[in-house]
Amino acid sequence: MENEHECIQEINSGVAPKLPVKRDHTIAASILISSIILAGTWIYTSAINAGARQAATAAVSSELQKKVLPSGGVILPVTWGDLGAKMVNAGVIDATKFEAIYQQRGFTDEYRKLLLGKDNGPVTMTEENSGYLLNLFWALGLSNKNPILEKGEMSDPKYGGAGSFASTGGWTVSKGKPMDHFSRHSFVTLTKAQQTLVDKVSKGIYRPCCGNSTHFPDCNHGMAMLGLLELMASQGVSEADMWKTALAVNSYWFPDTYVTIATYLKDRGVEWNDVDPKEILGSSYSSSQGYARIASQVEQPQQQGGGGSACGGEGAEPAAQQRSQGGCGI
Known part of the structure; x- marks a missing residue:
């Protein structure tokens, strides 16, 4: 009766009585469910868009790979002749040790002829043989007499002597010590x-x-490129063709790197066939620091395998199927 009396007083005084509030939880639940549905739709749509972008990036990358790494290879403007046999005879390459490395990788007739033959013609570099050619050019660059090795940075005392580098100490398939042939x-x-x-x-x-x-x-890689440059110069290759060849060779030795650079350039309207090899081989693009800057601005497709371009690892022979990039070892 007391509550009833209070209610009557509030009515008589013109003040609306305080009635019990009923909370409608169905509205809040509906809002929550709608939010979840919208969020799910956004996530699903975003996933589709991300997948589409990834597929588009992969498609562009695949097309660029064909330009950067021609499936038929690149004919180098040099004649190999009997250089392999000469290096074997001089002990720069121990043929038994060298061939043993390729027992599992596969020592093809082409490899044997380049190592021991005496009438080799022009050399064609492909994804499959790029690592093998890397090792042959490495042997040539290391052993061929040149003032760049004797008076350049390699022999500067501040770097600890020429024998302390991966390009010298890492050459483990010679007769005698590597520096015996430097x-x-x-x-x-x-x-x-x-x-x-x-x-x-x-x-x-x-x-x-x-x-x-x-x-x-x-x-x-550096020693092998030096050997190739010496060979090209000795056979009268022009400077323009030396730059062009060096870019093609670097691309096979570092495939993912140069496909990424090609992607970066394409995004800016520059086709790979139109690039200036000298510019691309410079520090702004091809040094580790320059490439890191380029790579940070490129959306990378999902890799199906393959390694980075760091100097190190188990071997200089890239596995074409995995698109791995050579380290600083045999």
């Missing part, structure tokens, strides 16, 4: 003009495994 053999002789050309071009070719140019060949 700049000791005259497999390729250069005129003064040819040496000047090698000096010039070697200072402009960088590699994404480190920040050094070919003029400082402290890893296998």
Whole structure:
């Protein structure tokens, strides 16, 4: 009765009585369910869009791979002749040790002819043989007598001596110690003009495994490129063709790196066939620091395998199926 009396008083006083509030939980539940549905739709749509972008990126990457890494390979403008046999005879390459490395990888007739044959013609580099050619050019660059090795950064005392680098100590398939063959053999002789050309071009070719140019060949890639430059210069290859060939070779040695660079350029309206090889081989693109800057601006497709471009690892022989990139070892 007391509550009833209070209610009557509130009515009489013109104040609305306080009635019990009924909370409608169905509205809140509906809002929550709607939010979940909308969020789920957004996530699903975003996943579809992300998948579409990934597929588009992969498609572009696949097309660029065909341009950067032609399936038929690239014919290098040099004749190999009997250089392999000469290096075997001089002990730069121990044929038994060298062949043993490829027992599991596969020692093909082509490999045997390049190593021991005496009438090899022009060399064609492909994804499959790029690692093998890397090792042959490495042996040539290491052993061929050249002032770049004797008076350049490799022999600068502040770096601890030429024998302390991966390109020298890592060559484990010679007869005797690697330094027994360092700049000791005259497999390729250069005129003064040819040496000047090698000096010039070697200072402009960088590699994404480190920040050094070919003029400082402290890893296998640098030493191999030096050997190739010497061979090209000795056979009268023009400077323009040396730059062009060096870019093609670097692309096979570091496939993912140069496909990424090609993607970066395409996003900015530049086709791979139109690039300036000298510019791309420079430090802004091909050094480890330059490439890191480029890669940070490119959306990467999902990798199906393969390694990075760091100097290190178990072997210099890239596995074409996995698109791995060579380390600084045999």
